Amino acid sequence: MQKRFVFLLIGVVLTHSLPAQIPGKSYQNGMVVCAYPDASKVGLDILKKGGNAVDAAVAVQFALAVVHPSAGNIGGGGFMVYRAATGLTGTLDFREKAPSASSANMYLDAAGNIINNMSLATPAASGVPGSVDGMVSAHKKFGKLPWATLVQPAINLAANGFKVTDRLANELNSTRNTFIKSNPGKNYLLKATNWVAGDILVQADLAKTLQLIRDKGRAGFYAGKTADAIVAEMKTGNGLISKADLASYHSIWRKPITGRYKDYTIITMPPPSSGGIALMQLLKSVEKYPLRRWGFNADSTVQLMVEAERRVYADRSKYLGDPDFYKVPVDSLLQTTYIKKRMSNFSWDTATPSSSIQPGIFKGYESDQTTHFSIVDKAGNAVAITTTLNGSYGSKIFVGGGGFLLNNEMDDFSSKPGIPNMYGLIGGKANSIQPGKRMLSSMTPTIVAKNGKLFMVVGTPGGSTIITSVYQTILNVIEFDMEVQQAVSAKRFHHQWLPEQVDSERGALSTDTRIKLEKKGYLIKDNSVIGRVDAILKTGKGYSGGADPRGDDAAMGW
Known part of the structure; x- marks a missing residue:
């Protein structure tokens, strides 16, 4: 044998x-690896300004909401694993939650059959977003630089625009018809002609939403103008997220x-992620x-x-x-x-x-x-964050006036025992829909x-x-x-x-x-x-990064 x-x-x-074998270059002072070069640069710049790994993570999360719209988000949620240079560890759960008006059989018809696409491509597919609260919570506990400093780079990318890669251009072109069908009267991520590599993508409404988050923190998303816009979008298609749901959402350590x-x-990561176990x-x-x-x-x-x-x-x-x-x-x-x-x-x-x-x-x-990013700072503090809208571009539905996509995370619940979700995963009672519950994740x-x-x-x-x-x-x-x-x-x-x-x-x-x-x-x-x-x-020479060639991912260090 x-x-x-x-x-x-x-x-x-x-x-x-x-x-x-690709000999990896090592860096002594820190490294950022994420799904889009512009976002990696944002994180690296924060490290160079004296920010720690959590500061860089917050900045990267908001930057990805601009430059990686298929998965980067402020309308979704995710998980963070943290390890300080001292050995202290912790995890932050900012997974989306089922709205208070949700119910176990909400996606079933009178005969008990699943209603096609209801948990995927309608306002009713969206759980209460957690990404913004998660970043606020992470910054409050571990952040070093001012909040506004961390959100501003994403605002700049949205307001001034960034260069579209060939991969992103192809994604936007292939999703164009769905965006038009799902968003009557809106013009987000659309262009009169096909997108090509090198085009500049400007997102003015998203920039305004990010400015509210910069200036008001958590309240810039879960209250006021943005909350009003989310609830208005819910009313266009029997969505369930209410102002009370937004106000009561909190991430958990x-x-x-x-x-x-x-x-x-x-x-x-522990449950509600299945990944760690x-x-x-x-x-x-x-x-x-x-x-x-x-x-x-x-x-x-x-x-x-x-x-x-x-x-x-x-x-x-x-x-x-x-x-x-x-x-x-x-x-x-x-x-x-x-x-x-x-x-x-x-x-x-x-x-x-x-x-x-x-x-x-x-x-x-x-x-x-989904998207993931890994960050280590000069002191050796490390952050691993995975965040998601669930499907690519989530529900494909934009919040009017807000410029950001809604998630379709409700499909991650078990809509009916023994029936697979969009990823073919089978679930049961443990992952049934209940108001205020977080859906299972991988x-x-x-x-x-x-x-x-x-x-x-x-x-x-x-x-x-x-x-x-x-x-x-x-x-x-x-x-x-x-x-x-x-x-x-x-x-x-x-x-x-x-x-x-x-x-x-x-x-x-x-x-x-x-x-x-x-x-x-x-x-x-x-x-x-x-x-x-x-x-x-971590190598004998410093930090070496691995950026997946399957995407536009980029590793940057100093």
Whole structure:
């Protein structure tokens, strides 16, 4: 058996799937990696002005709302993982909440069937936004520079405009007809002719909204003119967000999910993110196996990781939801004995049918579009933030006069038990709709430490593939000795219990590996892109950044 694995290592790792070694430049004083160059520059400028990692994160979040409209936002929500240079850790939950008028069956017709697109492309699809409150809360607790200093760069980008990349131009052109259909009488992100790279995109109404946030802080969004505009937009299509919902929204500081993988400490997001628990389950599931010897994307490596993913996503479907509404069995899910038992019934000879895998049972217990950025400052404080509108450009509906997009996060709830959401994820009671409840998420912002010191900051967009993309990137660095840019660029695969298939980026698996897995019963489907990871690695020379080439992502340091 060992000789077979050695041959696989030579045949697979050396001949096909590993990206070319790209020596990463290291920086001593800090680094920002995010989805758009203009936003990375904003964050870096804040660091150079003496701001800390949280200051830079606030500035990047607002800048992304301007330059990365498909996912950057003030109308959505997200999660932040923080690690101070002293070792202090914390997480901030600024996930959207269900409006007070929502109900468990709100997306079902009289016959109990899901109403097509209601949870995706109508004002009723939107949860109460959390991004602005989250940034206010983060700044209040950890910020150093004045609030106005952090919001102003985004105002400048919106008012003066920025250069559109080829990728963004193509996105805007392909979404044009939907914007027109969903926004009668509005003219946001539209142009008389097609967008081309180098065009200047100006967003005057968004600039005015950001000015209110700059001058009034939280009240600039959750009260006054902006709140009035959000509620008015709700009334155009049976949306549910009220002024009371906006006034009562508050982000929450939560205790991180913290665990060990070999010599590394993993600090990640707790529920209502499913990402942290799932990531720790995945890492613990494969910890005892010789992945390093088998090699990157060798057949045994892929098979083991897929079987772990199959079981973890089955658990996710039943047990994970908003802990303020549902008792999430965190300790039980992360018990080493439980994870070991879950992995004890797969066979190396054949794929485990997902139909035979159900969520685990505990004694006494009753039954894509997102964006991520990683930042480290001169002192070694680190921030990982993943934020989202849910689908690309959210509900595609703009707030009239406000210039920003509404999210369609309500689709992340389980509209009906056993029926998949837009990402094919199955849910149940734990993630049912309730007023004031936060919907379950796959976002997995993560910080890794080693020997008490910062080692890695990582996260990604990608809907249900977020968890597995972070998982693979961490293993690429720890097990396969990849430099951070190489780890981020490496081809990925994904399995989520249901549907019964392994999604694989083209070129991720060698022909030999694919044939071996298919002979064992694995259904493998090609996928063009999985995730857009942005990561920072602490090296002996400083901080090295990995910006995903699947997008316009940029790593900048000093």
